[in-house]
Amino acid sequence: MNAPRPERQFPSTRHEGRPASAADRILARARRLRPSPLAQYRLAVAARVLAASLGGYVLASVGTAAAALLLPRVSPLGRADAVLAATLSGFLLYAGCVLWVFSVRTAGRAWLGLCLAAGVLALAVVALRN
Amino acid sequence: MAWLHTWTGLLAGWLLFFVFLTGSTGYFYFEIDRWMRPELPLAGREARDPAAMAARAQAYLQSQMPHANQWGIYLPVERTIPELLVIAREGSGASQRVLRTVLDPGTGRPAENRQARATGGGPVLYRMHYLLHYLPRDIGIWIVGACTMFMLVALVSGVITHRRIFADFFTFRPRKGARSWLDAHNVASVLALPFFFMITVSGLAFFMYQYLPAGLLAAYGPGPQARQQYSRDMSDRPSATQAGPAAPLVPLGALVQAAQARWGDGRVVASLLVQRPNGAGAQVQARARREGGRSFSFESLYFDGATGAALAATNPSRTRDAHDALIGLHEGRFAGTGLRWLYFLSSLLGCAMIATGLVLWTAKRRARHQALVCAGGRAPLGFRIVEGLNIGTLAGLPLAIAAYFWANRLLPAAWPMRANWEVHILFLAWACALAWPALRPARRAWRELLWLDAAAYALLPALNAATTRRHLGITLPAGDWALAGVDLTLLAAGLAFGWAAWRAGSMRARGSGRLPGTGTRA
Numbered sequence: 001m002n003a004p005r006p007e008r009q010f011p012s013t014r015h016e017g018r019p020a021s022a023a024d025r026i027l028a029r030a031r032r033l034r035p036s037p038l039a040q041y042r043l044a045v046a047a048r049v050l051a052a053s054l055g056g057y058v059l060a061s062v063g064t065a066a067a068a069l070l071l072p073r074v075s076p077l078g079r080a081d082a083v084l085a086a087t088l089s090g091f092l093l094y095a096g097c098v099l100w101v102f103s104v105r106t107a108g109r110a111w112l113g114l115c116l117a118a119g120v121l122a123l124a125v126v127a128l129r130n
Numbered sequence: 131m132a133w134l135h136t137w138t139g140l141l142a143g144w145l146l147f148f149v150f151l152t153g154s155t156g157y158f159y160f161e162i163d164r165w166m167r168p169e170l171p172l173a174g175r176e177a178r179d180p181a182a183m184a185a186r187a188q189a190y191l192q193s194q195m196p197h198a199n200q201w202g203i204y205l206p207v208e209r210t211i212p213e214l215l216v217i218a219r220e221g222s223g224a225s226q227r228v229l230r231t232v233l234d235p236g237t238g239r240p241a242e243n244r245q246a247r248a249t250g251g252g253p254v255l256y257r258m259h260y261l262l263h264y265l266p267r268d269i270g271i272w273i274v275g276a277c278t279m280f281m282l283v284a285l286v287s288g289v290i291t292h293r294r295i296f297a298d299f300f301t302f303r304p305r306k307g308a309r310s311w312l313d314a315h316n317v318a319s320v321l322a323l324p325f326f327f328m329i330t331v332s333g334l335a336f337f338m339y340q341y342l343p344a345g346l347l348a349a350y351g352p353g354p355q356a357r358q359q360y361s362r363d364m365s366d367r368p369s370a371t372q373a374g375p376a377a378p379l380v381p382l383g384a385l386v387q388a389a390q391a392r393w394g395d396g397r398v399v400a401s402l403l404v405q406r407p408n409g410a411g412a413q414v415q416a417r418a419r420r421e422g423g424r425s426f427s428f429e430s431l432y433f434d435g436a437t438g439a440a441l442a443a444t445n446p447s448r449t450r451d452a453h454d455a456l457i458g459l460h461e462g463r464f465a466g467t468g469l470r471w472l473y474f475l476s477s478l479l480g481c482a483m484i485a486t487g488l489v490l491w492t493a494k495r496r497a498r499h500q501a502l503v504c505a506g507g508r509a510p511l512g513f514r515i516v517e518g519l520n521i522g523t524l525a526g527l528p529l530a531i532a533a534y535f536w537a538n539r540l541l542p543a544a545w546p547m548r549a550n551w552e553v554h555i556l557f558l559a560w561a562c563a564l565a566w567p568a569l570r571p572a573r574r575a576w577r578e579l580l581w582l583d584a585a586a587y588a589l590l591p592a593l594n595a596a597t598t599r600r601h602l603g604i605t606l607p608a609g610d611w612a613l614a615g616v617d618l619t620l621l622a623a624g625l626a627f628g629w630a631a632w633r634a635g636s637m638r639a640r641g642s643g644r645l646p647g648t649g650t651r652a
Binding site: 060061062064065066067077078081082083084085086087088091092094095098102103125129 | 131134279282283286290331334335338339341342344345346347348349350360363448449450452453
């Protein structure tokens with residue numbers, strides 16, 4: 001439940017006590033190409049924001065569609081009632097997704113979770129439509 | 131969660147403040163509308179018989195448009211309908227003819243002296259809160275919808291962040307910089323928390339299929355036909371049998387009495403909608419007065435238009451009832467005077483919640499930049515932008531709304547463009563207020579705009595007295611509380627802004643720099 005933080009800390013590129021070899025120099029250059037911790041932090045935040053806004057919307061949409069198709073089969077609700085109930089709940093699902101994306105440990109996990117859930121629900125939609 | 135709460139709140143905060151403040155005026159949009167048309171007569175107070183008025187309206191419509199597709203008769207029993215209003219539609223598409231007349235409830239003839247200045251009045255002010263006025267309708271609705279989702283996320287994450295929600299509710303530490311703003315934010319938020327959840331979720335329910343069409347698409351498919359099919363499936367209107375010969379419409383006066391007898395609990399008919407009057411399969415829908423009632427939404431009875439027999443409403447649906455209740459809760463049309471004020475004050479608390487949250491953001495960060503500012507430098511650009519938007523919106527938007535009222539009284543009553551310019555002046559005033567903090571030091575800009583707010587609101591009743599015959603000296607003795615209430619509320623707003631401006635000034639005079647966001651002493 002904490003704010004997103006830089007996900008990895010990089011060891012210092014300076015090696016004390018021995019002269020830099022060619023390999024060390026190449027490694028040092030490669031490390032310089034890596035994003036700085038601040039840039040990494042910003043990338044991680046951007047990844048979460050995208051996951052929450054776009055990923056959350058896709059998941060809410062697929063979830064709403066699945067519920068709209070499933071409810072008439074498992075409850076006395078009619079087709080129109082199911083659409084209405086599913087859509088109203090869809091907004092709460094969306095809000096829940098956003099909160100969840102910002103509560104898991106890394107942005108990667110957030111994306112993984114969203115994709116898995118959306119995939120399962122999308123399969124359900126396809127199955128229910130046939 | 132604290133991180134999420136801070137940033138969703140900050141990003142959507144200013145627009146949400148706009149939505150809450152202009153939306154608050156919606157609970158009194160009719161009273162504001164009356165105030166903005168001072169040429170109209172004072173409110174009459176005689177009790178009127180709905181059945182007799184319906185009969186007069188029917189006689190008028192029968193003489194003007196007997197073969198319309200639809201008649202609407204709106205009786206002056208709701209607060210928002212001061213006169214007997216009839217609307218009829220004939221034909222369709224480009225050849226459609228619409229008749230819209232205000233009738234004298236006593237005689238049934240078109241009312242005279244209905245001429246008033248052109249004004250957007252109350253409706254334009256409150257419709258801004260979901261249409262954003264200048265934008266194309268769909269875009270405005272989408273932007274407000276996105277901000278509403280931000281609000282929902284900020285509310286939930288705010289509650290999660292806030293572990294000691296009950297204890298903190300009784301905590302206020304004044305004159306402690308950021309901590310005082312945090313306490314004020316907590317109190318404003320918790321006080322009306324159920325209202326904020328209700329207003330946010332129900333706000334999404336208005337245009338939900340525009341925001342989240344997936345369910346509708348999956349079950350009904352794309353296109354307008356699918357949408358129409360959904361509407362038919364959802365409707366509780368009894369299916370009309372259009373077979374059979376055309377028959378004259380039953381007397382509506384008797385039908386009103388029949389409807390009220392069926393309710394049998396003192397509810398009166400507020401409006402009648404007639405489908406295909408004098409045609410085959412005519413149908414009458416009688417709607418009950420909502421204000422002061424127990425139901426959040428419309429309660430209707432259906433009647434056969436030829437025989438007057440009651441028709442059973444078809445298709446009972448708990449889901450539709452729930453949705454109607456959400457919409458009804460948002461609009462608060464059912465609220466009587468006391469509950470209406472509670473709605474209004476809760477919305478203003480929403481404004482206070484957003485405002486204190488936004489000021490808290492700067493108050494927390496100001497201490498960090500204080501050294502830089504003392505050394506003659508400037509605070510970072512992001513900080514200055516937030517501070518400027520705070521001043522220009524939290525103090526500037528109320529000023530803009532006051533300007534809308536001033537424009538209503540000062541623009542020439544006969545000028546054809548005046549209705550548009552009233553709104554232009556609102557947004558121009560807001561633009562000036564947004565520019566002001568760029569030219570002035572933050573503390574001074576706060577104080578100056580707040581004093582300007584105080585003057586703009588407190589002087590409005592005086593301006594009203596100077597320019598119209600609908601001022602407090604007339605409305606109070608006449609007991610016209612709708613008009614007097616607007617003047618008195620404007621005066622109260624002026625006093626409140628005066629207090630805020632005085633506080634802002636006295637904080638500065640003490641020299642401790644603990645003004646809106648001038649640092650923490652913790």
